[in-house]
Amino acid sequence: MNSNTAQPGTKIPVTIITGYLGAGKSTLLNYILTEQHDKRIAVILNEFGASESMEQSMQVGKDGELYEEWLELRNGCLCCSVKDNGVKAIENLMLKKGKFDYILLETTGLADPGPIASMFWLDSELGAELFLDGVVTVIDSKHCLKYLQGEVAKGEVKSKAANEGNTTECERQIALADRIIMNKCDLIGDDEVASLEKTIKSINATATLTRAKRAKVELDFILDLRAYDAIDTSNFAQEMYADYKHVADTTIRTVLVEAEGHVVSEEVLTRWLAHTLMDDEGESDIKQILRLKGVVSFKDRKERVVIQAVQEMFDIFYTTPWEEGEKRNNRILLIGRFMDQDAINKSFQEICH
Numbered sequence: 001m002n003s004n005t006a007q008p009g010t011k012i013p014v015t016i017i018t019g020y021l022g023a024g025k026s027t028l029l030n031y032i033l034t035e036q037h038d039k040r041i042a043v044i045l046n047e048f049g050a051s052e053s054m055e056q057s058m059q060v061g062k063d064g065e066l067y068e069e070w071l072e073l074r075n076g077c078l079c080c081s082v083k084d085n086g087v088k089a090i091e092n093l094m095l096k097k098g099k100f101d102y103i104l105l106e107t108t109g110l111a112d113p114g115p116i117a118s119m120f121w122l123d124s125e126l127g128a129e130l131f132l133d134g135v136v137t138v139i140d141s142k143h144c145l146k147y148l149q150g151e152v153a154k155g156e157v158k159s160k161a162a163n164e165g166n167t168t169e170c171e172r173q174i175a176l177a178d179r180i181i182m183n184k185c186d187l188i189g190d191d192e193v194a195s196l197e198k199t200i201k202s203i204n205a206t207a208t209l210t211r212a213k214r215a216k217v218e219l220d221f222i223l224d225l226r227a228y229d230a231i232d233t234s235n236f237a238q239e240m241y242a243d244y245k246h247v248a249d250t251t252i253r254t255v256l257v258e259a260e261g262h263v264v265s266e267e268v269l270t271r272w273l274a275h276t277l278m279d280d281e282g283e284s285d286i287k288q289i290l291r292l293k294g295v296v297s298f299k300d301r302k303e304r305v306v307i308q309a310v311q312e313m314f315d316i317f318y319t320t321p322w323e324e325g326e327k328r329n330n331r332i333l334l335i336g337r338f339m340d341q342d343a344i345n346k347s348f349q350e351i352c353h
């Protein structure tokens with residue numbers, strides 16, 4: 001999903017590295033930091049500590065050079081801290097250390113990446129020096145299916161969500177991913193990997209997958225994702241035709257809605273998005289959209305319109321023009337739990353003419 005359409009200027013990309021306990025996040029980051037490359041990459045480990053004022057340990061790598069810093073956050077870890085606190089702490093650190101080319105932020109194994117992604121996305125809109133580049137999820141291919149079914153890693157207590165038969169952390173981390181590293185492929189056979197791939201695709205049809213051992217992946221796979229921008233629309237259109245059928249026994253899945261014609265106006269689309277992204281509070285199986293991407297055509301506009309959303313936040317981008325005679329389809333992919341595809345589809349058809 002490399003985009004050349006929107007360049008957030010001189011802002012620094014932040015990629016969130018997430019994954020359930022023991023998936024191989026640290027292995028990945030160590031590998032990245034010790035590989036020879038000419039990029040200045042900051043790695044921030046978002047660790048839970050015992051003390052109230054928690055700290056982020058941090059490493060910077062360039063040409064194999066490594067050192068550590070401590071990043072003080074007054075209100076605890078990044079996921080729980082007051083919004084821009086984490087962003088400010090990183091900016092202060094850059095004042096001291098000079099700018100980085102990339103920032104990789106590792107979450108804890110039990111983190112829901114949604115709120116962290118929203119925080120960085122919102123802050124880039126507010127003029128911060130950072131922007132959200134995307135979410136990379138590392139999975140333990142050997143144990144992933146068990147974790148998806150609510151089993152927990154050794155020594156962990158089953159989370160409230162898993163106990164209630166709701167989504168598991170592992171499921172949410174897959175749902176929010178733009179890139180997925182299927183790690184530990186040395187521990188299972190090819191058939192098992194292929195079957196796991198299908199399950200993952202049915203939860204999140206839009207992420208790009210790669211298989212790995214010891215988390216060895218090309219640097220390009222996790223950098224310059226531009227997953228929250230006006231993404232390259234030709235790539236996007238292809239992704240939308242991916243096999244998004246629901247094969248997994250999970251509550252989160254991907255749904256595609258598609259309509260011919262045009263969306264009437266930005267105002268109408270904005271209203272539809274606000275309504276669709278809202279959680280169905282009060283219902284027994286609460287609908288919750290975690291991520292949404294789409295390309296639509298507005299009446300009387302030449303440009304494609306790209307939509308991005310995470311949780312209840314969304315943005316609309318005017319991008320490249322439609323070709324002469326090109327069929328102007330409107331396509332939106334939604335990743336969420338307890339979605340009524342027919343209802344979402346019906347309401348979408350109603351705003352496209």
Ligand SMILES: Nc1nc2c(ncn2[C@@H]2O[C@H](COP(=O)(O)OP(=O)(O)OP(=O)(O)O)[C@@H](O)[C@H]2O)c(=O)[nH]1
Pocket residue numbers: 019020021022023024025026027028108109183184185186187212213214215
């Ligand atoms: N067999 C095998 N072991 C791996 C692979 N990748 C990592 N490991 C091992 O798995 C264990 C967990 O890896 P980490 O990188 O610490 O995982 P993590 O996601 O950072 O774990 P937490 O910090 O507990 O969330 C370590 O003992 C690694 O050496 C792999 O591809 N194959």
